[in-house]
Amino acid sequence: MCPQCRRDEEELRTVLKGAEGLQEDIRTAMDKVDWDGLAERIAAAAFAERPRTAVAPSRRGGFWASFARPKWRPVFAGVLAGVLVGAGAMYVLLKPGAFRGPTASLRPSGELVDMVKLSLARREAIDYLDKSQALLLDFVQATPEAAARSLRGGDSSLRAQNLLAKKRYINRELESVEMAKAREICNLVEALFLELAQVSERLTPEEAAGIQRFVEDRNLLLRIRLVRKELEESEV
Amino acid sequence: MDTGDLVRLTKAGDRQAFVELTRRYQKKVFVLTYSFFRNTEDALDLVQETFLRLYERLDSFEEGRNFEAWLLQVAKNLCIDQYRRFRSRGRSQAADARVEDLPIPDERAGQGERSTEVRQALARCLDQLADRQRTIFLMRHVSEMGNDEIARVLNISTGTVKSLHFKAIRNLRALMAPYGECS
Numbered sequence: 416m417c418p419q420c421r422r423d424e425e426e427l428r429t430v431l432k433g434a435e436g437l438q439e440d441i442r443t444a445m446d447k448v449d450w451d452g453l454a455e456r457i458a459a460a461a462f463a464e465r466p467r468t469a470v471a472p473s474r475r476g477g478f479w480a481s482f483a484r485p486k487w488r489p490v491f492a493g494v495l496a497g498v499l500v501g502a503g504a505m506y507v508l509l510k511p512g513a514f515r516g517p518t519a520s521l522r523p524s525g526e527l528v529d530m531v532k533l534s535l536a537r538r539e540a541i542d543y544l545d546k547s548q549a550l551l552l553d554f555v556q557a558t559p560e561a562a563a564r565s566l567r568g569g570d571s572s573l574r575a576q577n578l579l580a581k582k583r584y585i586n587r588e589l590e591s592v593e594m595a596k597a598r599e600i601c602n603l604v605e606a607l608f609l610e611l612a613q614v615s616e617r618l619t620p621e622e623a624a625g626i627q628r629f630v631e632d633r634n635l636l637l638r639i640r641l642v643r644k645e646l647e648e649s650e651v
Numbered sequence: 652m653d654t655g656d657l658v659r660l661t662k663a664g665d666r667q668a669f670v671e672l673t674r675r676y677q678k679k680v681f682v683l684t685y686s687f688f689r690n691t692e693d694a695l696d697l698v699q700e701t702f703l704r705l706y707e708r709l710d711s712f713e714e715g716r717n718f719e720a721w722l723l724q725v726a727k728n729l730c731i732d733q734y735r736r737f738r739s740r741g742r743s744q745a746a747d748a749r750v751e752d753l754p755i756p757d758e759r760a761g762q763g764e765r766s767t768e769v770r771q772a773l774a775r776c777l778d779q780l781a782d783r784q785r786t787i788f789l790m791r792h793v794s795e796m797g798n799d800e801i802a803r804v805l806n807i808s809t810g811t812v813k814s815l816h817f818k819a820i821r822n823l824r825a826l827m828a829p830y831g832e833c834s
Contacts (some may be wrong), residue, residue, distance in 0.1 A: 426825075426828055434793055441681075444685055453699070458666055462669075
Protein backbone atom coordinates (compact mmCIF):
# COMPACT_ATOMS: atom_id res chain seq x y z
CA MET A 416 0.00 0.00 0.00
CA CYS A 417 1.38 3.41 -0.92
CA PRO A 418 2.04 5.99 1.81
CA GLN A 419 -0.87 8.19 0.68
CA CYS A 420 -3.33 5.28 0.74
CA ARG A 421 -2.03 4.26 4.15
CA ARG A 422 -2.55 7.79 5.42
CA ASP A 423 -6.07 7.89 3.94
CA GLU A 424 -6.92 4.59 5.55
CA GLU A 425 -5.54 5.75 8.85
CA GLU A 426 -7.61 8.93 8.73
CA LEU A 427 -10.75 7.02 7.86
CA ARG A 428 -10.10 4.55 10.62
CA THR A 429 -9.71 7.40 13.09
CA VAL A 430 -13.07 8.85 12.05
CA LEU A 431 -14.86 5.51 12.29
CA LYS A 432 -13.18 4.77 15.61
CA GLY A 433 -14.61 8.02 16.93
CA ALA A 434 -18.06 7.01 15.69
CA GLU A 435 -17.74 3.63 17.39
CA GLY A 436 -16.79 5.45 20.55
CA LEU A 437 -19.98 7.47 20.32
CA GLN A 438 -21.97 4.27 19.94
CA GLU A 439 -20.35 2.91 23.09
CA ASP A 440 -21.28 6.12 24.90
CA ILE A 441 -24.86 5.77 23.72
CA ARG A 442 -25.11 2.17 24.85
CA THR A 443 -23.75 3.12 28.25
CA ALA A 444 -26.18 6.03 28.53
CA MET A 445 -29.12 3.90 27.42
CA ASP A 446 -28.43 1.32 30.08
CA LYS A 447 -28.98 3.97 32.74
CA VAL A 448 -32.35 5.20 31.46
CA ASP A 449 -35.63 3.97 32.90
CA TRP A 450 -37.43 3.55 29.57
CA ASP A 451 -40.80 2.43 30.94
CA GLY A 452 -40.84 5.34 33.31
CA LEU A 453 -39.90 7.73 30.52
CA ALA A 454 -42.76 6.58 28.31
CA GLU A 455 -45.21 7.02 31.18
CA ARG A 456 -43.89 10.48 31.99
CA ILE A 457 -44.16 11.56 28.37
CA ALA A 458 -47.72 10.25 28.11
CA ALA A 459 -48.64 11.97 31.36
CA ALA A 460 -47.24 15.26 30.11
CA ALA A 461 -48.97 14.92 26.75
CA PHE A 462 -52.39 14.05 28.15
CA ALA A 463 -52.12 16.64 30.92
CA GLU A 464 -51.57 19.39 28.38
CA ARG A 465 -54.31 18.39 26.01
CA PRO A 466 -56.41 15.32 26.73
CA ARG A 467 -57.34 13.75 23.47
CA THR A 468 -61.03 12.98 23.08
CA ALA A 469 -62.26 10.34 20.77
CA VAL A 470 -63.85 11.83 17.71
CA ALA A 471 -66.61 9.69 16.31
CA PRO A 472 -66.67 9.86 12.57
CA SER A 473 -69.71 11.81 11.54
CA ARG A 474 -71.73 10.37 8.71
CA ARG A 475 -73.59 13.60 8.07
CA GLY A 476 -71.33 16.06 6.36
CA GLY A 477 -68.64 13.42 5.89
CA PHE A 478 -68.23 14.35 2.26
CA TRP A 479 -67.73 18.01 3.04
CA ALA A 480 -65.57 17.25 6.06
CA SER A 481 -63.13 15.41 3.82
CA PHE A 482 -62.33 18.72 2.12
CA ALA A 483 -61.10 20.12 5.42
CA ARG A 484 -58.14 17.73 5.41
CA PRO A 485 -54.66 19.28 5.08
CA LYS A 486 -54.04 17.68 1.72
CA TRP A 487 -56.69 19.93 0.16
CA ARG A 488 -55.02 23.11 1.38
CA PRO A 489 -52.84 23.61 -1.74
CA VAL A 490 -55.93 23.16 -3.91
CA PHE A 491 -57.89 25.73 -1.94
CA ALA A 492 -54.93 28.09 -2.01
CA GLY A 493 -54.73 27.71 -5.79
CA VAL A 494 -58.45 28.32 -6.25
CA LEU A 495 -58.33 31.37 -3.99
CA ALA A 496 -55.33 32.78 -5.86
CA GLY A 497 -57.15 32.20 -9.16
CA VAL A 498 -60.28 33.96 -7.92
CA LEU A 499 -58.26 36.94 -6.70
CA VAL A 500 -56.28 37.28 -9.91
CA GLY A 501 -59.45 36.85 -11.99
CA ALA A 502 -61.29 39.43 -9.94
CA GLY A 503 -58.43 41.88 -10.36
CA ALA A 504 -58.34 41.31 -14.10
CA MET A 505 -62.11 41.75 -14.44
CA TYR A 506 -62.00 44.95 -12.44
CA VAL A 507 -59.30 46.39 -14.67
CA LEU A 508 -61.20 45.39 -17.83
CA LEU A 509 -64.69 46.37 -16.81
CA LYS A 510 -64.20 49.52 -14.75
CA PRO A 511 -65.80 52.61 -16.36
CA GLY A 512 -63.65 54.03 -19.08
CA ALA A 513 -61.28 51.13 -19.20
CA PHE A 514 -62.97 49.52 -22.19
CA ARG A 515 -63.38 52.22 -24.80
CA GLY A 516 -63.56 49.86 -27.74
CA PRO A 517 -60.95 49.18 -30.34
CA THR A 518 -62.02 51.81 -32.87
CA ALA A 519 -61.62 54.71 -30.49
CA SER A 520 -58.17 53.85 -29.31
CA LEU A 521 -56.69 52.21 -32.38
CA ARG A 522 -57.86 54.46 -35.21
CA PRO A 523 -54.96 56.72 -36.16
CA SER A 524 -55.71 60.41 -36.30
CA GLY A 525 -55.35 62.40 -39.52
CA GLU A 526 -52.52 64.32 -37.98
CA LEU A 527 -50.64 61.14 -37.21
CA VAL A 528 -51.09 59.92 -40.80
CA ASP A 529 -49.77 63.22 -42.13
CA MET A 530 -46.74 62.98 -39.87
CA VAL A 531 -45.99 59.50 -41.07
CA LYS A 532 -46.41 60.51 -44.70
CA LEU A 533 -44.14 63.50 -44.25
CA SER A 534 -41.53 61.38 -42.52
CA LEU A 535 -41.58 58.87 -45.38
CA ALA A 536 -41.34 61.68 -47.93
CA ARG A 537 -38.32 63.10 -46.15
CA ARG A 538 -36.64 59.74 -46.12
CA GLU A 539 -37.26 59.19 -49.83
CA ALA A 540 -36.04 62.70 -50.69
CA ILE A 541 -32.87 62.23 -48.67
CA ASP A 542 -32.19 58.95 -50.43
CA TYR A 543 -32.76 60.58 -53.82
CA LEU A 544 -30.48 63.49 -52.97
CA ASP A 545 -27.74 61.18 -51.67
CA LYS A 546 -27.65 59.17 -54.88
CA SER A 547 -27.84 62.32 -57.01
CA GLN A 548 -24.99 63.91 -55.10
CA ALA A 549 -22.83 60.84 -55.58
CA LEU A 550 -23.47 60.75 -59.31
CA LEU A 551 -22.84 64.47 -59.73
CA LEU A 552 -19.63 64.27 -57.70
CA ASP A 553 -18.34 61.47 -59.91
CA PHE A 554 -19.22 63.53 -62.94
CA VAL A 555 -17.84 66.89 -61.73
CA GLN A 556 -14.60 65.55 -60.28
CA ALA A 557 -13.67 63.68 -63.44
CA THR A 558 -11.94 65.30 -66.42
CA PRO A 559 -14.36 66.30 -69.20
CA GLU A 560 -13.07 63.40 -71.30
CA ALA A 561 -13.56 60.88 -68.52
CA ALA A 562 -16.98 62.32 -67.68
CA ALA A 563 -18.11 62.04 -71.29
CA ARG A 564 -16.69 58.52 -71.48
CA SER A 565 -18.51 57.42 -68.31
CA LEU A 566 -21.80 58.62 -69.70
CA ARG A 567 -21.21 56.98 -73.03
CA GLY A 568 -20.03 53.79 -71.38
CA GLY A 569 -23.40 53.36 -69.74
CA ASP A 570 -22.70 53.31 -65.99
CA SER A 571 -23.44 56.95 -65.26
CA SER A 572 -26.19 56.94 -67.82
CA LEU A 573 -27.86 53.98 -66.13
CA ARG A 574 -27.57 55.62 -62.73
CA ALA A 575 -29.13 58.80 -64.12
CA GLN A 576 -32.01 56.84 -65.61
CA ASN A 577 -32.61 55.06 -62.29
CA LEU A 578 -32.69 58.39 -60.52
CA LEU A 579 -35.19 59.72 -63.05
CA ALA A 580 -37.41 56.73 -62.35
CA LYS A 581 -37.10 57.27 -58.64
CA LYS A 582 -37.96 60.94 -59.02
CA ARG A 583 -41.21 60.02 -60.75
CA TYR A 584 -41.97 57.71 -57.87
CA ILE A 585 -41.46 60.39 -55.20
CA ASN A 586 -43.08 63.29 -57.07
CA ARG A 587 -46.35 62.95 -55.15
CA GLU A 588 -44.57 62.85 -51.86
CA LEU A 589 -42.81 66.11 -52.63
CA GLU A 590 -46.06 67.96 -53.20
CA SER A 591 -46.64 69.07 -49.63
CA VAL A 592 -45.72 72.55 -48.45
CA GLU A 593 -43.14 71.22 -46.01
CA MET A 594 -41.23 69.63 -48.87
CA ALA A 595 -41.13 72.79 -51.07
CA LYS A 596 -37.39 73.32 -50.82
CA ALA A 597 -36.65 69.68 -51.40
CA ARG A 598 -39.02 69.65 -54.35
CA GLU A 599 -37.22 72.62 -55.92
CA ILE A 600 -33.76 71.09 -55.76
CA CYS A 601 -35.01 67.67 -56.75
CA ASN A 602 -36.69 69.17 -59.85
CA LEU A 603 -33.46 70.94 -60.79
CA VAL A 604 -31.46 67.75 -60.44
CA GLU A 605 -34.10 65.87 -62.41
CA ALA A 606 -33.86 68.33 -65.27
CA LEU A 607 -30.11 67.90 -65.37
CA PHE A 608 -30.33 64.10 -65.35
CA LEU A 609 -32.93 64.25 -68.10
CA GLU A 610 -30.53 66.28 -70.20
CA LEU A 611 -27.70 63.88 -69.45
CA ALA A 612 -29.82 60.86 -70.35
CA GLN A 613 -30.79 62.40 -73.65
CA VAL A 614 -27.29 63.39 -74.76
CA SER A 615 -25.27 60.64 -73.15
CA GLU A 616 -24.68 58.59 -76.32
CA ARG A 617 -23.21 61.50 -78.23
CA LEU A 618 -21.78 63.61 -75.43
CA THR A 619 -18.49 65.30 -76.31
CA PRO A 620 -15.84 66.37 -73.76
CA GLU A 621 -16.75 69.98 -74.41
CA GLU A 622 -20.38 69.37 -73.61
CA ALA A 623 -19.37 67.46 -70.50
CA ALA A 624 -17.24 70.42 -69.42
CA GLY A 625 -20.27 72.69 -70.00
CA ILE A 626 -22.41 70.53 -67.74
CA GLN A 627 -19.68 70.52 -65.10
CA ARG A 628 -19.65 74.32 -65.18
CA PHE A 629 -23.43 74.39 -64.90
CA VAL A 630 -23.27 72.28 -61.75
CA GLU A 631 -20.56 74.44 -60.23
CA ASP A 632 -22.13 77.76 -61.22
CA ARG A 633 -25.47 76.81 -59.70
CA ASN A 634 -23.74 75.50 -56.57
CA LEU A 635 -25.82 72.41 -57.10
CA LEU A 636 -23.77 70.15 -54.83
CA LEU A 637 -23.77 72.68 -52.00
CA ARG A 638 -27.52 73.21 -52.29
CA ILE A 639 -28.13 69.50 -52.28
CA ARG A 640 -26.07 69.18 -49.09
CA LEU A 641 -27.93 72.02 -47.40
CA VAL A 642 -31.38 70.75 -48.27
CA ARG A 643 -30.41 67.25 -47.26
CA LYS A 644 -29.22 68.53 -43.91
CA GLU A 645 -32.46 70.44 -43.39
CA LEU A 646 -34.46 67.37 -44.27
CA GLU A 647 -32.53 65.37 -41.71
CA GLU A 648 -33.21 67.93 -39.05
CA SER A 649 -36.90 68.02 -40.11
CA GLU A 650 -36.81 71.72 -40.63
CA VAL A 651 -37.95 71.76 -44.25
CA MET B 652 -50.67 -4.51 17.48
CA ASP B 653 -48.99 -2.67 14.63
CA THR B 654 -47.95 0.96 14.57
CA GLY B 655 -50.89 2.02 12.42
CA ASP B 656 -53.34 0.68 15.00
CA LEU B 657 -51.49 2.44 17.81
CA VAL B 658 -51.61 5.72 15.92
CA ARG B 659 -55.34 5.35 15.26
CA LEU B 660 -56.03 4.54 18.91
CA THR B 661 -53.89 7.45 20.11
CA LYS B 662 -55.79 9.77 17.80
CA ALA B 663 -58.98 8.48 19.38
CA GLY B 664 -57.66 9.37 22.85
CA ASP B 665 -56.25 6.04 24.01
CA ARG B 666 -53.50 6.93 26.50
CA GLN B 667 -52.14 3.39 26.72
CA ALA B 668 -51.70 3.25 22.97
CA PHE B 669 -49.59 6.39 23.14
CA VAL B 670 -47.48 4.89 25.93
CA GLU B 671 -46.92 1.81 23.78
CA LEU B 672 -46.06 3.95 20.77
CA THR B 673 -43.53 5.86 22.85
CA ARG B 674 -42.00 2.68 24.24
CA ARG B 675 -41.62 1.27 20.78
CA TYR B 676 -39.71 4.22 19.32
CA GLN B 677 -38.14 6.11 22.21
CA LYS B 678 -34.78 4.34 22.01
CA LYS B 679 -34.43 5.04 18.33
CA VAL B 680 -35.13 8.72 18.97
CA PHE B 681 -32.71 8.73 21.88
CA VAL B 682 -29.86 7.40 19.72
CA LEU B 683 -30.41 10.27 17.33
CA THR B 684 -30.72 12.96 20.00
CA TYR B 685 -27.77 11.65 21.99
CA SER B 686 -25.56 11.57 18.90
CA PHE B 687 -26.26 15.26 18.49
CA PHE B 688 -25.64 16.38 22.07
CA ARG B 689 -23.61 13.56 23.63
CA ASN B 690 -25.33 14.32 26.87
CA THR B 691 -27.97 12.08 28.45
CA GLU B 692 -29.98 14.87 30.03
CA ASP B 693 -30.27 16.92 26.83
CA ALA B 694 -30.97 13.81 24.79
CA LEU B 695 -33.82 12.74 27.08
CA ASP B 696 -35.30 16.24 27.01
CA LEU B 697 -35.30 16.06 23.25
CA VAL B 698 -36.92 12.60 23.30
CA GLN B 699 -39.73 13.95 25.45
CA GLU B 700 -40.08 17.04 23.29
CA THR B 701 -40.23 14.87 20.15
CA PHE B 702 -43.07 12.71 21.44
CA LEU B 703 -45.00 15.69 22.74
CA ARG B 704 -44.68 17.34 19.35
CA LEU B 705 -45.74 14.09 17.73
CA TYR B 706 -48.81 13.92 19.94
CA GLU B 707 -49.77 17.49 19.05
CA ARG B 708 -49.47 16.87 15.34
CA LEU B 709 -50.87 13.38 15.19
CA ASP B 710 -54.01 14.62 13.46
CA SER B 711 -51.96 15.71 10.48
CA PHE B 712 -50.35 12.30 10.15
CA GLU B 713 -51.91 10.50 7.23
CA GLU B 714 -52.42 6.76 7.26
CA GLY B 715 -50.10 4.89 4.97
CA ARG B 716 -47.15 7.18 5.60
CA ASN B 717 -43.97 5.82 7.15
CA PHE B 718 -44.46 6.60 10.84
CA GLU B 719 -40.86 6.02 11.87
CA ALA B 720 -39.52 8.32 9.15
CA TRP B 721 -42.02 10.99 10.19
CA LEU B 722 -41.10 10.65 13.86
CA LEU B 723 -37.37 10.82 13.16
CA GLN B 724 -37.97 13.84 10.96
CA VAL B 725 -39.61 15.61 13.89
CA ALA B 726 -36.70 14.56 16.16
CA LYS B 727 -34.09 15.67 13.66
CA ASN B 728 -35.71 19.10 13.26
CA LEU B 729 -35.85 19.58 17.01
CA CYS B 730 -32.22 18.48 17.34
CA ILE B 731 -31.04 20.95 14.73
CA ASP B 732 -33.06 23.80 16.31
CA GLN B 733 -31.71 22.99 19.75
CA TYR B 734 -28.20 22.55 18.45
CA ARG B 735 -28.26 26.00 16.91
CA ARG B 736 -29.63 27.49 20.11
CA PHE B 737 -26.84 25.88 22.10
CA ARG B 738 -24.21 27.16 19.75
CA SER B 739 -25.58 30.70 19.71
CA ARG B 740 -25.84 30.68 23.49
CA GLY B 741 -22.19 29.74 23.72
CA ARG B 742 -22.96 26.66 25.69
CA SER B 743 -20.75 24.64 23.43
CA GLN B 744 -17.81 27.01 23.51
CA ALA B 745 -15.48 24.08 23.54
CA ALA B 746 -16.97 22.97 20.27
CA ASP B 747 -15.63 26.09 18.65
CA ALA B 748 -12.08 25.20 19.54
CA ARG B 749 -9.99 24.09 16.61
CA VAL B 750 -8.72 20.56 16.49
CA GLU B 751 -5.18 21.88 16.47
CA ASP B 752 -5.88 23.46 19.85
CA LEU B 753 -6.81 20.16 21.44
CA PRO B 754 -4.34 18.55 23.76
CA ILE B 755 -1.93 16.31 21.92
CA PRO B 756 -2.72 12.70 22.76
CA ASP B 757 -0.27 11.09 25.03
CA GLU B 758 1.34 8.15 23.26
CA ARG B 759 1.80 6.42 26.55
CA ALA B 760 -1.89 6.67 27.31
CA GLY B 761 -3.83 3.45 27.63
CA GLN B 762 -6.33 2.17 25.08
CA GLY B 763 -9.28 3.52 27.03
CA GLU B 764 -7.88 7.03 27.27
CA ARG B 765 -6.89 6.99 23.63
CA SER B 766 -10.43 6.01 22.65
CA THR B 767 -11.88 8.84 24.72
CA GLU B 768 -9.54 11.31 23.06
CA VAL B 769 -10.54 10.16 19.58
CA ARG B 770 -14.19 10.41 20.57
CA GLN B 771 -13.75 13.93 21.86
CA ALA B 772 -11.83 14.93 18.76
CA LEU B 773 -14.58 13.53 16.54
CA ALA B 774 -17.21 15.35 18.59
CA ARG B 775 -15.45 18.65 18.06
CA CYS B 776 -14.92 17.98 14.38
CA LEU B 777 -18.58 17.06 13.95
CA ASP B 778 -19.50 20.45 15.36
CA GLN B 779 -17.66 22.03 12.48
CA LEU B 780 -19.61 20.21 9.79
CA ALA B 781 -22.64 21.61 8.02
CA ASP B 782 -25.98 20.55 9.53
CA ARG B 783 -26.92 18.02 6.91
CA GLN B 784 -23.47 16.44 6.71
CA ARG B 785 -23.37 16.07 10.48
CA THR B 786 -26.88 14.65 10.64
CA ILE B 787 -26.19 12.13 7.91
CA PHE B 788 -22.91 11.05 9.45
CA LEU B 789 -24.56 10.53 12.82
CA MET B 790 -27.50 8.69 11.33
CA ARG B 791 -25.22 6.38 9.34
CA HIS B 792 -22.52 5.66 11.88
CA VAL B 793 -24.16 6.18 15.24
CA SER B 794 -27.86 5.48 14.66
CA GLU B 795 -26.82 2.85 12.09
CA MET B 796 -29.52 3.84 9.65
CA GLY B 797 -29.36 2.90 5.96
CA ASN B 798 -29.13 5.41 3.11
CA ASP B 799 -32.74 4.84 2.07
CA GLU B 800 -34.03 5.35 5.60
CA ILE B 801 -31.99 8.53 6.01
CA ALA B 802 -33.31 9.77 2.67
CA ARG B 803 -36.89 9.25 3.85
CA VAL B 804 -36.28 11.03 7.15
CA LEU B 805 -34.49 13.98 5.57
CA ASN B 806 -36.84 14.05 2.59
CA ILE B 807 -34.00 13.99 0.07
CA SER B 808 -32.87 11.50 -2.54
CA THR B 809 -30.65 8.54 -1.70
CA GLY B 810 -28.06 9.93 -4.09
CA THR B 811 -27.95 13.17 -2.13
CA VAL B 812 -27.52 11.20 1.08
CA LYS B 813 -24.56 9.34 -0.41
CA SER B 814 -23.03 12.54 -1.72
CA LEU B 815 -23.40 14.36 1.61
CA HIS B 816 -22.08 11.35 3.47
CA PHE B 817 -19.02 11.29 1.24
CA LYS B 818 -18.45 14.99 1.90
CA ALA B 819 -18.90 14.50 5.64
CA ILE B 820 -16.29 11.73 5.69
CA ARG B 821 -13.90 13.73 3.56
CA ASN B 822 -14.24 16.80 5.79
CA LEU B 823 -13.94 14.79 8.98
CA ARG B 824 -10.81 13.10 7.68
CA ALA B 825 -9.31 16.46 6.91
CA LEU B 826 -10.35 17.90 10.27
CA MET B 827 -9.05 14.92 12.21
CA ALA B 828 -5.84 14.53 10.23
CA PRO B 829 -3.71 16.45 12.76
CA TYR B 830 -4.99 14.19 15.48
CA GLY B 831 -4.48 10.97 13.52
CA GLU B 832 -0.85 11.81 12.77
CA CYS B 833 -0.01 11.49 16.43
CA SER B 834 -1.30 7.99 16.70
